[in-house]
Amino acid sequence: MKLVIAEKSSVAQSLAAVIGATTRKDGYLEGNGWLVSWCVGHLAGLADADVYNPNYAKWRYDDLPILPEHWQMVVGKDKKKQFAVLKQLMNAPNVTEVVNACDAGREGELIFRSVYELAGCTKPMKRLWISSMEDSAIREGFANLRPSADYDGLRDAALCRAKADWLVGINATRLFSVLYHRTLNIGRVMSPTLALIVQREAEINTFQPVPFYTVTLELPGFSASGERMADKAAAEQLKAACQGADVTVKKVERRDKSEKPPALYDLTTLQRDANRLLGYTAQQTLDYLQNLYEKKLCTYPRTDSRYLTSDMAEGLPVLVNLVANAMPFRKGIAISCDAGAVINDKKVTDHHAVIPTCNLQNADLPGLPVGEKAVLELVAQRLLCAVADPHTYAETAVTVECAGTEFTAKGKTVKRPGWLALDAAYRAGLKSTEPDKEAEEKSLPELTEGQNLPLSGTAVKEGKTTPPKHFTEDTLLSAMETAGKADMPEDAERKGLGTPATRAGILEKLVSTGFLERKKSKKTVQLMPSHDAVSLITVLPEQLQSPLLTAEWEHRLSEIERGELSPEDFMAGISAMLQELVETYQVIKGTEYLFSPPREVVGKCPRCCGDVAELQKGFFCQNESCKFVIWKNSKWWAAKKKQPTKAVVAALLKDGRARVTGLYSEKTGKTYDATVVLEDDGQYVGFKLEFDRQEGGKR
Structure with a gap:
């Protein structure tokens, strides 16, 4: 067998x-x-x-x-x-x-x-x-079936990744938690990712908008704009000079241009588009895609490639035709299949790009869960676009002169819609479509150099420079993918923070640990750092928040996969960094009140000796790996119509017992006093009652 x-x-x-x-x-x-x-x-x-x-x-x-x-x-x-x-x-x-x-x-x-x-x-x-x-x-x-030894490098890299995450997580989290008297979760990839967000917020908070002014000319069938000007008075002066001056066409340039179709999806680009167009988190998109993979409707999800292999070229036209017939948005749009645009063996690593499968033909697509159906349609749309014809258009750039100053205008005439017709049809069917990347440029009238044009009006338009935008999951995934890229070797196989398979989990952990919040603003959901996140990045040394260092580790893990670096050398580097961190790190002065006020400690945990503090629903051990808790509304306390107070819990933690008055008896409907004894088996917290002995030996 x-x-x-x-x-x-x-x-x-x-x-x-x-x-x-x-x-x-x-x-x-x-x-x-x-x-x-x-x-x-x-x-x-x-x-x-x-x-x-x-x-x-x-x-x-x-x-x-x-x-x-x-x-x-x-x-x-x-x-x-x-x-x-x-x-x-x-x-x-x-x-x-x-x-x-x-x-x-x-x-x-x-x-x-x-x-x-x-x-x-x-x-x-x-x-x-x-x-x-x-x-x-x-x-x-x-x-x-392939020899398992072919994947020993992959196993080594996976084990090194797990050990490195363990070492950084255990040591750095404990070091900073002990030194700053808070539970501060620190991760090999998590912390540099958080640093990107904190840095972006700092840039937004310190940004000072600068006003600028643009003079525009209203001409027959189009308007032309001058260069931005910092001085409003100078702009008003130019506007006045133009009123009544001649407008002459100085230069007309016409160029035929072509916009290539987008590449197929890898996991990260799919997660980015699903966030921007559908509002899904990176984790939701991965979960939906995993389900589609298991239902045999999509190919393997955790890929970092955007191309297919040459052995898939022959069957691609059939697949494209099946997908086109299954997608309602392509009705009335001619379908083409340029297989050469998506085939590149050199750019496929472990897995090719994410595409639908031929099982789409007989699948009950309307019966799919909403999220899975939406992600499947997005993957299908990208396949159809990727193999479609280029979008071709003619672009006209005109320079006119008025009052000794040049003004410019651009126009665009579509010659062949190509893949953009499919893209526009798909977006038209979305409930909340995002605006096009750039406003559709109108075509310009026929103009010749030296031609004089009548001026129908002038205006000064005021604008302001805008700050960087808050991160969304779309833009953060992009930043994670390219972090440290400029300083990495050209041939580095893996660049950036994390991998396509791990980035969604990193974002979810940052949210669950309270360092990151999702805040809805209009139609987008922004990722905002908490107060403690900013404080943590303030006290973390460079090596734990540097995207470059973590990106370099990812590059080394890929070298381990290929057998170019020994696991021992990689792990020795991680250990040496942590040894140095523990020996040299000093608490930054003046940071006592940098973090949120500490919770009042009620007593010591009987399991791990950590601090037990009161929260809204109970008394919890503050050591995150320990699950000890005394619930305020547990069935045991609720039956006695009592809630444990701070004083009662303090006594239970110190002595294992506490005197409690006014306990309710379900049998008699009366109240009584007794000693509550804490019983903890390491997994569950329980209680029992002890009664005082009365005279005559009765209890």
Whole structure:
């Protein structure tokens, strides 16, 4: 038997259906010589710090930096059952080979290898590497299984990425949290991303608008504008000079121009357009696209390529025709297919661009969830545009002279709409269409050099320079993609902050940790840093907020993938940086009140000795990795018509017991006094009552 391990049960079922493993078992499928099981995402991950040393459960400066010599992987508590299934299958005597069918990317490789090694498996490995969940792609993938050793570099890079994130997250978060007496989440990619946003807000806040003035001439069929002027009086003087002066056509230039179709989508450009046009967050777009991939309607989502491979050229016209017939917005628009515009083997890395699949033909598109349908239509629209004819037009630039000053005007005449006809038809169907990138230029009348024109009016238009715009997810994703790019080597394969697969998760973590807020302004949602975010970037040293350093790490990870850099050298650099950070960083003077006022500490957590503070709904341990909480409205307290007060919780935390008066009895309907005893098993917080002994031995 051969064992296939997918990342999710839904993917496993699709694979099993194609290779004939149709008999359902507990945690796997079987049939036709195959066993097919799944991982439930990250079954195993790097162990928490306290696994290496129980003392690390407490956050202490003296323990830093924490640099494990021998890394340990652990299985998540809620995933042990499925791990047991996989371990049993991997080590079953009748299993001769194990096929890694997890997602074909860095994280998928890590998910499989972690389980393989934790299970102690030594069976030969093969790799299923596909970019589509179509039946034909699955069959072809199984017919051409690749040696697992081909992906050792990918595994090494994935493990280095996970270890680097662990080291920076654990050490930097604890260091700054302890020094500044707040929980300050710091991440290898998260912090430089936050720095981009904070820097943008600083630029906006310090921006001083500068007024400028433009003189315009109203001429037959068009208007011409002069250059911007800083002095209003000078502009008014020019306007007065033009009134009654001759206007002469000095120069007429006509050029035929062409605008190439846009390239196909990679994940980041799709997320950007989905944010701008549909209002979806990067995470929503990724989730919708992942669902479409599993439904066999789109190709692999986590790609950084915008081209297709040459072996796809032959079938492309058929796919384009199918997509065109399925999309309502292209009715009445002729479809063309220039395959050469989207085929480039050299620009395809692990996966080609995101495109729809031929399964679109028989799919119930109206029955899809709204988000999935919208993302599918966006992907389809881009495919049709990318292979369409160029947009061609004639541009006319005219220079006229009046009162010794030159004024200019531009006009545009469309010769062939090309791909822009499809783009305009698609946008017309959107509920809230964004304005075109540039206002449609009107055509100019026929003009000849030396011609005199009658002047019908003059005006001075006042404007102001505008500040940089607040980041949206669209513009932030673009900034993340290009951060540090100018200083990176020309041949750097990966540039910027994070990867297409990780950027959405980084943004969501910044929001969930309270460093970033989504604020709606008109039709756009802006990303705004919180007060604590600005404070954090103020105290963080350059190496933890530099986009260049993190972009360089991404470049090195791609070198590890290709076998050009050893994992040991990469990890040694990370460890050395953290060692130096802990030894040299000094608290910045005058920052005591930089962060939000600290919550009042009620007592010490019985689990981790962290601070317990009162929040609206209960008393929470402030150590983020600890889940200890005493809820104010738990069933136990609600039944006694009481809420734990600060004084009661303080006593419970200090002595494990607290005297409480006026507890309600459901039996008698009366109140009574008793001692509440805290019972905490490390996972759940509970309480019991103790009563005073009365005279005569009665209670």
